[in-house]
Amino acid sequence: MENDRRPDPEALLARIRADERLSSRGRLKIFFGAAAGVGKTFAMLQAAHERLAESVDVVVGHVDTHGRPETEALLTGLPELPPRKAVYRGSTLSEFDLDAALARKPALMLVDELAHTNAPDSRHARRHQDVEELLQAGIDVYTTLNVQHIESLNDLVAQITGVTVRETVPDSVLETADDVALVDLPPDELLARLREGKVYIPEQAERAMANFFRKGNLIALREMALRCTADRVDAQMQVYRKAEGSERTWPITEKILVCVSPSPSAIRVVRAGRRLARRLRAEWTVLFVEQPRHVGLPEADRDYAPQALRLAEQLGAEAITISGHDAIEEILSFARGRNFSKIVVGKPARYWWLRELFTGSFVEKLARQSGDIDVFMVHGDAKEDAAARPAVPPQGRAFDWTGYAWAAGTVAACSLIAGVMARHFELSNLIMVYLLGVVIAATRWGRGPSLLSAILGVAAFDFFFVPPYLTFAVADYQYVVTFLVMAAVAVTISTLTARFKEQAEVARQRERRTGALYSLSRALASTRSIEEMIAAVRRRVEEVFEGESAVYLAGSGGRLELRPAEGPAFALDPKEAAVAQWVHEHSEAAGCGTSTLAGADGLYLPLVGSRGPVGVLAVRLEPGRRALGTDPMHLLETFANQAALALERALLAREAHRSRLAAEEENLRNALLAAVSHDLRTPLASISGAASSLAFSEDRLPPAARRELVLTIHEEAERMTRLANNLLDMGRLQARGVVLRREWQPLEEVFGAALHQLDLHLKDREVVLRLPADLPLVPIDDVLIERVLVNLLENASRYTPAGSPIELAASAGAGEVVVEVLDRGPGLQAGEESRIFEKFFRGETTHSRRGIGLGLAVARSIVEVHGGRIWAENREGGGAAFRFTLPLKGEPPDSSGEPPEPEGRS
């Protein structure tokens, strides 16, 4: 029982995340109504007064009273933010001042009319974007909204009221609002208020009542508002129940697939799909099957599908694009593969009777083949099609006359050739010449010109070669058949050729896009450093999009840094950098050609990796080009995604490298500490043990034992001295605190000094010296090289059996002197040769011996400081050889002659 009621951890986590987000984010309360005049602003202001009375810092950001005296009265006593004056087409608009609001940062801000469209010079195109930014800044917001402005209800409203509302707000705004207060007024009362002039001034009210404010409309809108609020409450209840685990939740059983095509009705289909999905509490996905024929469409038409997909994403659907030849096949295989139970498609606006006669309509075929999947059809309305067209009218393609002129010219040329041929050949051969002309026109100039050449060809053939000549009259009716066949063949050829050409064009475009992407990903894959990656991205972007580009990377503290530091001039502009910063913080594209900060010079795309924002890609198009088309924009987005993933990978790799280095350093430090503490404590233990027994029980110890203890103390102290010396040397060498005091010296002296130091150590050893008499002077720091020799000799004596001989030799090579310390000990184990010079390495064979492996590391450091090499290897006949070189660099002092005779005599 207990187990069954336990809340779903995933859902709890989601709620905690939502709570966390809320704690730093401002709270949004929407005063929601069915129509203007129900009293939303009034209710909002009343609520604001209550909060003010609770001494909350309330500021009115923007409230439009529409001249209603009751509302205006409520404004008094509330602090107001002065509006921003925006000049647009000669008239001054009073706009909400977002920057001033963010600077003022009150606890609660009132912003009326969430669906408002901002003046063109504002940061955001829409007010709900302003509100979003206020919320992100941690400011609570009260706002008002009418039901007809909700995106997914937009077309429903248009259907009922006959008025298309252009200013819509994404559903997510309403859904994610923390509170929604429904402000309700029965339609009769609203109409009464309207008549009394409480909503609009009288002449406006007249017009409003005739159009929008008809009673039927108002009832429908009220129902929509009520239902919308009820849905929301229901959703909240679900969340609550999930969190409490009090009851079994609704399982999601339905999955809806909404299919769109590049047609104006696509947006409608998406909205309808959304409504259906909500009613059924279903998951929904919007699918677009990109077909080769779509590429031939004008750019404005091609825009419909991506627009619909973007809308779908805004409405919370998963948007997917796949390519394929047969849309029905692709849709059904996708739906079956992912278990969709319902498919929503648009009803075709026009029927091609001829096509359907042979193949059946798209919808029919889909219904026939769909099997157990339900198919819903949504109608597309031609009137709405116009309204749903993109806000920016696509640039009309200028009619290109040259193709037609060339086509006409081709027919003329064919006539000339046919004229020459006419004397020797049959008429049927002349027809071939014209057909050839049609093929040429189709391949060169496309469908229209080739059709023209077909018609002109038939006409010219009739005019010049069919009796009676030089008239269009035909003597023999047989020729009519000839003309018809000729025309049919010409049209077929031109259609086929033109389609072939279109398909080739599609392939070419896709090829170019894939090629660009491929080359970018290859360039990114082959580079390691972040700087190279950025250079590669910039190069490709500038090649493909023809403009300047820059990459900003996230630096410390969330600030963006331009990389490389000297970017193009536009990116260095602080205003542009601020746009980039905004894009980075909000992970949304902005800049020219988008709806946010459209006044900027550049277009800014966020680089979002799998773990969050990485930086910003900035592009400035060539002067005069303000916006990218849909296809290039998609390509640029894909570029940005690729770049983001690659950069993230590189940044993570760098991070990992750094932490690995840190860990290695840490390991080394730990190894040092462990080794040093071991090697210091061991002799200390013997010293203090021996000393304490001498101190406290001297009388009882026989003299021999006393001597033994004293010798122990002495030897152990020497051992510690050696360790301390090596540690100090290592420390100094590593801190680069060593200044070489190089002087040209005979090695003999250094050898002598080192052997002298080890006199006691080596007293029972045979030390063989091999020093050629003609050995040159060597530029060395004698104190340090003595350390090398002492360490190598000590090492040799420590790791070889007592009494075995040690050899010390030097010989001159090319530009260097080689010094060798050779022993007849057990030699080195395979693999030890280089590791032996690492810090804290101790030979395996001698684990019982004492001393941390610092001596050889010190030796290596010193030799390397001198510019030499040191290495170890096994000798022939057994034993190890340690060798190092000392380069003979620079000019030796003039030692050719005798030094000057001393001055006086003693």
Added chain:
Amino acid sequence: MSDAAPTVLLIEDDPQIRRFLRATLPAHGYRLVEAETGEGGLVQAATRTPEVVLLDLGLPDVDGLEVTRRIREWSAVPIVVLSARGLERDKVAALDAGADDYLTKPFGVEELLARLRVALRHASRVDGGQSGPVFATDALEVDLSARRVRMAGQEVHLTPTEFKLLAVLVKHAGKVVTQRQLLIEVWGPGAAGNAHYLRVQMHGLRHKLEETPARPRYLITEPGVGYRLREEG
């Protein structure tokens, strides 16, 4: 012997080293006077007239080098400086400022006693005027007045410069002599920077006097400091 026990002034801030010498030196026939600071040491040097001064170079109040200079202003008492390894420049500076010898910490008693003996012998020679004209060990024999050098009974021919160099070392036998000191005494003050003169001559001298020049018995190199003529082969 106890009456004639030479007084050793120890200027050293580390109590353990003072303690160790306090226990050791009297047992070997020396009287120990201690000072913890440089200033204290200077006072003791003036009032107790020690025969030898053992001076730590790393004193808390006055630099050991400065103490050396100030003692040398009025006294020729032998000074043996104590310092850690790796501070060869400090040692050379103290020696050039007038110190007689040095000991590297940590040091053994044998070494310390040997240094003290050499220092006392040189002091008595200075007191008694001219140093002995003949220097002799088991094999090496140098007669400074006759300008004659014998090795195991065989006469060795030296160049004038070599002889002069050997003479300086003999004069300071047992003590370390810095490169600078040797260069100035042999070649004159102008040659102080030409260390390679010294190396070439020392090379020649070793090859004439030492059986194994790379493992010398007499002419010992103290890297970074100078040379020492060892008396006890």
